[in-house]
Structure formats: structure tokens, C-alpha cells
Amino acid sequence: MKYARIAWAGAIHDAIERDGRLELLTPAFQGRRLNFDEVVWLPPLAPVPRARTVLALGLNYADHARELAFKPPEEPLAFAKGEASFIGHRGHTVRPDGVQNMHYECELAVVIGREAKHVKKADAYDFIGGYTVANDYAVRDYLENWYRPNLRVKNRDTGTPIGPWLVDAADVPDPTKLALRTTVNGQVTQQGTTADMVFDVPTLIEYFSSFMTLNPGDVILTGTPDGVVDCPVGSVVVCEIEGIGALENTIVESPSSRTQRTKKLAEDAEKTS
The missing domain is CATH 2.30.30.370 (FAH)
Known part of the structure; x- marks a missing residue:
């Protein structure tokens, strides 16, 4: 469903x-x-009676790590995100003024279905409620260290489209073999498969639950394959995962840029009138 x-x-x-x-x-x-x-x-996430935990993986695809001239991590490289960065399908993501490289990251998002603590890898699927698609945009200009992405890279308002669907875990028999694809303005720019994850979904749940409690509604963003490209204002980006859905959104300019541009157009029109 x-x-x-x-x-x-x-x-x-x-x-x-x-x-x-x-x-x-x-x-x-x-x-x-x-x-x-x-x-x-x-965002296809039911409200929860607490702060939702959002965990994201960096360099969790070997090909993406090589793309960035890194070797794959020996244990999950994770960071926390704020839920305020989430927007829905067909929403608008703001590109900050003056940045040179802002790229998408098509990711399988795992939504926890019940409390998970000290879960063994063999039992991990029993704790998953469902899956959705996330596009975890990164502003590479602000990156200080790939192993410790700072808040401005990954926690920007509107910076994480998610959806359109939450698909029951039972309807995704094997999340380790799903094709991923991203298009920008209709052109395929990224293709991959979840089979290339460095740490698969059960491994991640075992790892996180070994030292923290995962609660229903918490979200794990599992990383992206190689093939990320810069997305200028006006780009229509579609992140698609086999059996999960196709998540579309558009890159827009900041309100300040729009105001300045509108003002300049008005001034130019006045000069020529």
C-alpha cells in the first residue's frame, strides 16, 4: 500500500x-x-508525539565515495538532520545566493515502525514501517569536511524533499536490490542500485539501535550513489527508486534574489518608458 x-x-x-x-x-x-x-x-510522515530523529548517512555507496576521492568508511558515517528541512513532492527548494555547487542526493529513506533497541541484523526488517524517497540536497560550497558535514550543508529549510509515498515495508520484499535514478530537466544524470550500499539497511538498524533507541516515525536516509551534478535555479529534479516512487521538485532562487531582480526589472522599465 x-x-x-x-x-x-x-x-x-x-x-x-x-x-x-x-x-x-x-x-x-x-x-x-x-x-x-x-x-x-x-512529507508522507505521520506526526509523532516527540522530536523525530532523522539520521543521514554519508559516503554509504562505494562509487560515490570514489567520486569524491575517499575510501568507503569502515563504520557508518552518520549525522543528524532537522525535520524542518523536509518538504513534500513537487515542492520548491531554495538555492542560496552566490553558491557554486548545490547538488541532489537521491536516497532510500527508511521509516521505523516500532521501538528498536539492541536489534540484531537478522531481525531488523521486523522494525521497519515503510520506505520512501528522499532528495537530500547538499550545498558543497559550505562543506568543511566530508566526514563531518556542517549544518549549512544538510540542514537548510526546504533542502530535503521527501515522498511522494510511504510504501509499506511488506510491499518491498528486498530493499537491498532497488534501482535508483535521478533526472535533471528530463536528462538522466544519476543511476545506481541499493545493492551497492556499503552498509545495508539491516546493518544500519543494528548499528544505530546498539547505542540509541529508534522510535516509530524516525527516519534513516541511507546515502546516494555517484553521479551528482550542480542544479541551477529552474532545475526540475526527479529522484526515482524502483517500487517506491518518483519524487519531483524544482530549484528556486532565494526571496532576496527575487526581490532584487524584480526591483531591477522595474527600474529598467522606468528608464525605457
Whole structure:
């Protein structure tokens, strides 16, 4: 089953995919179906009664590590992210003023389904609620050290589109063999497979749960393959994972840049009038 969270008719709704449309689960609209372009897509994550833990992996694909001239890490290289960076499918990601390299990262996102503590690798799948697609943008200009990405690289508002669907774990029999693909303005720029992860999903759950409790709704972003490219303003980026979904978003300029550009256009128009 594929689940979504959307905004429609002034309210937030849970929905499922049914015959290529969204079927609402909200009691007052139970069964009503909407087209994908009738709604605003939100991150497909149910609210949790606490701070959600978001863990992200760096250099978790050997080919991506080689792309950056690093050897793969010997243990998971992880950092925490703020949930405020999440936006939904078809949302807009702001490119900061003056940066030279801001690239996508197509990632399999794992959503924890029940409390996980000291979980063995063989039992890890029992603790997964579902999977979704994430695009964990990085502003490489701000990177101080690949092994310790700072907050401005990975925790920017609008910097992590996620969705469109949360797919039941039971509907993804083997997350270690999923094809990933990214397109920019319709051109394929990244292709890979989760089979190339340095640390697979069960290994990550065993590792994290060995020293911290993972709670329902927590998210693990599992890294990206090689093939990342800079995305200028106006880029339409689609990150797709086999059996999970295709996550689309657009890069936009900052509000300050837009204001300055609008002001200059007005001034130029006044001069020529």
C-alpha cells in the first residue's frame, strides 16, 4: 500500500494511491478520489508525539565515495538532520545566493515502525514501517569536511524533499536490490542500485539501535550513489527508486534574489518608458 499526506480544501488529509489517483482516508471525505495535481503534497510522515530523529548517512555507496576521492568508511558515517528541512513532492527548494555547487542526493529513506533497541541484523526488517524517497540536497560550497558535514550543508529549510509515498515495508520484499535514478530537466544524470550500499539497511538498524533507541516515525536516509551534478535555479529534479516512487521538485532562487531582480526589472522599465 502507498500512503500520502496532502493538503486539500483547507485541511491536511491522509490518503492512499488507488488506480492512479489519491483516495482520501479522512472520515468526512472517506473514499473521495482526487487527481495528483489537485493537491499540495506534504512529507508522507505521520506526526509523532516527540522530536523525530532523522539520521543521514554519508559516503554509504562505494562509487560515490570514489567520486569524491575517499575510501568507503569502515563504520557508518552518520549525522543528524532537522525535520524542518523536509518538504513534500513537487515542492520548491531554495538555492542560496552566490553558491557554486548545490547538488541532489537521491536516497532510500527508511521509516521505523516500532521501538528498536539492541536489534540484531537478522531481525531488523521486523522494525521497519515503510520506505520512501528522499532528495537530500547538499550545498558543497559550505562543506568543511566530508566526514563531518556542517549544518549549512544538510540542514537548510526546504533542502530535503521527501515522498511522494510511504510504501509499506511488506510491499518491498528486498530493499537491498532497488534501482535508483535521478533526472535533471528530463536528462538522466544519476543511476545506481541499493545493492551497492556499503552498509545495508539491516546493518544500519543494528548499528544505530546498539547505542540509541529508534522510535516509530524516525527516519534513516541511507546515502546516494555517484553521479551528482550542480542544479541551477529552474532545475526540475526527479529522484526515482524502483517500487517506491518518483519524487519531483524544482530549484528556486532565494526571496532576496527575487526581490532584487524584480526591483531591477522595474527600474529598467522606468528608464525605457
